[in-house]
Amino acid sequence: MSIASDPMTGIPAAEVEDVELYHPHSWITKYVFSQDAKVIGIQYSLTATAIGLVALVLSWLMRLQLGFPGVFDFITPAEYYQFITMHGMIMVVYLLTALFLGGFGNYLIPLMVGARDMVFPYANMLSYWIYLLAVLILAASFFAPGGPTGAGWTLYPPQSILTGTPGGQDWGILLMLSSLMLFIIGFTMGGLNYVVTVLQARTRGMTLMRMPLTVWSIFTATVMALLAFPALFVSCVMLMLDRLLGTSFFMPALVEMGQRLNHEGGSPLLFQHLFWFFGHPEVYIVALPAFGIVSDLISTHARRNIFGYRQMVWAIIIIGALSFVVWAHHMYVSGMNPYFGFFFATTTLIIAVPTAIKVYNWLLTLWRGDIHLTIPMLFALAFIVTFVNGGLTGLFLGNVVVDVPLSDTMFVVAHFHMVMGVAPIFVIFGAIYHWYPKITGRMLNEAMGRFHFWVSFLGAYLIFFPMHYIGLLGVPRRYHEIGEAAFVPASAHDLNAFITVMALIVGFAQMVFLFNLAWSLRHGREAGPNPWNATTLEWQTPETPPGHGNWGKAMPVVYRWAYDYSVPGAARDFIPQNEPPRGPAG
C-alpha cells in the first residue's frame, strides 16, 4: 500500500482550541518588533544578505590579492588574513545558518505544517534582535583598534590570542567571540521555537510522515544545531578566559617571540576537538536544509512525487546522527592520536552512503518526470552537479591517508566551497525564485533570473573546479602570496588570475539578482496564490502574501502527503495536501 493512496479516514478532532495571537497595534509592532514568524523570517533573510554582501566583497579582495599578487599594495598580509577570517565566519554562520534556519525556517515552518505562527512568538522576536546585535558587533570589529581577528575562521589557539595574529591582542578576537556567543543565544531562542512548533503545532492530519522534506530537514538541522552550538559556546568562553584572565584551557607553556608566557598545561587540541564537534555538524546544519528544500523544488517542478520519501526522511535523520561522530576528520594531521584516524575515516565514509541515497532519489525523481525548466529547477540541477562534485572530493579528504598530502591545501578550499558554499547557495537561489511569489505576490523577472543562473552556475564551476588542481600541486591555503616556489609552475599563476576574473564576474551576477529582488517587488508579474501548482500548504493560504495568522478563520486540514503530483486519474497534475479525498459519492 503506497502512502499516496492511503484513504484518509477519520482525521482526529482538534485537541486544543485555536490560539489567540498577539495583535500588533502599530507599524512598529507589525514590521519592526514583529512577532509574526513571516516578518521575522524576512528580517533574518535581509540581515543575513546584508552581512553576506560584506563577505562577498571580502572574497573579491582576497581573490584580487591571490590572482594579482603585488598589484594591490593596500592588501597587506594582516588584512588578507582578516579578510579570509571574516569571509569564512560570516558565510558559514551569519549567512548560511541564519538564512536557512532563521530565514526559511521562520517563514516556511508554520505555513508548511499548518500552524498560525511559531509557538513562542515573543522569544522568536528576541531571537532576531539578538542575531542582529551579533551581526553588528561582528561588523564593528572592522572599525575596532587593530581591526577584526585574522586567526582564520577556525580561530585555533594559541595563535588566535597572541600578538603574531591580527586582532589577537587587540579587540578583534574578543569581538568575534562575543558575537558568536550572542549568535548562539539568539539561535537557541529561535531553534527551540522551530522544534516545538514542528512537534506540537502541526494542523490536524499533518502527521510527521506527511510533512514536506523542507520541514523535516530544517527540523533535523535545528535539533543538530541545538546540540552542536553549545560546544562552540563553551570553547568561546574558555578562549576568552585564556585571553583575558590568563587561564590555560588551550594554552600550554610556550615562548612567544622570545618571551616565556604565563600559561601552563593547556591543550590546543582540546579547542580543535570542541570546535569541530560543533564544526562538522555545522556543515550538515547548512547542508540538510538545502537537501530538504531542493527535494521539494525538484518534485514540484518535475511534477513528480519525490522518489523514496520515507528513505529520504530516514537519510536526513541518519546523516544528522552520524554527523556527530565524524568531527575529527578535520584533524587527521592535527597531531591527535593517529589511531583515531581509523575510526573517523570509517564513520566519514559511512556517511557517504545515506548522502548518496539522497542523490539517487533526486535523480530518480527527475527520471520519468515532466521537467519544467523553471529557474528553481535550473538551480536545483546546478545544485546536484556542484553537490555531487564536492561530495566526491570529500571522499578524498575523508579517507585519512589521502587527506595527508591534500590537507590545508587549496584542494580543501575548493572542496568545501563546492559542497557547502556553492551547492547550498544554489538551493537558496532556487528557493528564493520559488517562494518569492508567495512572499511578495509577484514573480521575479525571468530574463534577469536566467542571466543570474547561467553566470552563477558556469562561473562558480569554473572558479572551484580548477582550484582543486592548484591544491594538488601543493599550494597551501591561507597564503597571502605563494610567490616563487619550485613546485608551482608559472602557469598556475595564470590559472589563479583566471579564477579571480571569474569570481568578479560571478559577483557581478549577484548584483543583478539583488536588483531583480528589488525591481520585481513593484514591477514583477502578478503571481496569484499558487503559480507553480504546488501541493504544500503554504500555497493554499487564503491571502497572498499570507496575513498574520496565516489561515484566516478556518485552519487547514491535511488529508495526504506533500507529493501528490501527476496522480493517475486525478483531474490536475497536483492535489493539494488539504484537498479532501473524493468520497464514495464522487
Place this chain on the structure above:
Amino acid sequence: MPVAIALIAVAVGSILFHLLSPWWWTPIASNWTYIDDTLIVTFWITGVVFTAVVLFMSYCVLRFRHRPGHKAEHEPENKKLEWWLTIGTAVGVAAMLAPGLIVWQRFITVPPDATEIEIVGQQWQWSYRLPGRDGRLGTVNVRFVGPENPLGIDPADPSGQDDVIVEGGELQLPIGRPVHVRLRAVDVLHNFYVPEFRAKMDMVPGQVTSFWLTPTRTGTFEAICAELCGLGHAVMRARVVVAEPPDYEAWLEQQPTFVRRLAAAQ
C-alpha cells in the same frame, strides 16, 4: 535544451581538464607512493560516478522535459531499486576505504631502524635537531629555551650534548634511510610540509607529534608551513636537501653541536 548541453559540457569538460591540464602534483620523492596510488584509485571511482550522474541528469532533461501532453509517472517508492543502490554504494565506499586504512596503518607504523630527527617550528622559522654520534636526541623542555638554547635542550641530559642544531638553515637528509621526524612547536601551531614527500603533520606546542618517510630521490626541495601561524605564515619556508650518504655525513660534520654552541656562547 541549453541546460542538457551545459550539463554534458560540464561532464566532458571536467574529464578533459583532468587529463589535459598541466596542473598535477610534483613527482614524488619519498616512499609514500601508496598514498599516490590510493589517490589515483579515488580519482577513478569518483570520476566515473560524477560523469555518470551528470550525464544521467542531462539525459533526463532531454528525455523528460515538459512538452504538451507529456505527463510524469507517479511512483512513490521502489524498494528493490532502493536496496540495490544502497548496497552498491556501500560496496564502492568500502573499496575506497579498505586500501586507505591499510595504507594509514603503514603511515603510522614507524620502522624500528628509522633515524630520529627533530623539526621545531616557531614564528616564523624552522630549526632542526639531529642526533650526534650516540644516535639519540636529548630531552627538551620549554623551560630551558633561551638565547643560547633556542630548542630548550636539557643541559643536564648527556644524550643531548652532542645533538646537532641547525637554526634557520637548510635540512639535509640521506637518501634511502627511513627518518622518523619528531615535530615540536615553541609558540603556535605549524606544519612542516614538503609537497614532494606527501607526508605532513601539525606541530603543536606542548606536545610532540611525528611522521616518518624514506627519501627516495636526491635533490633540493622546498618546505612550507601548512598550518596558519600568524602574519609570517606565507614566508615560513625552508630548503630540504636529500643527499647521498657521504655528502650527508660531510654536511653533518660541519654543523654545530649543542655542547659546542654553549661553549661558544660562554
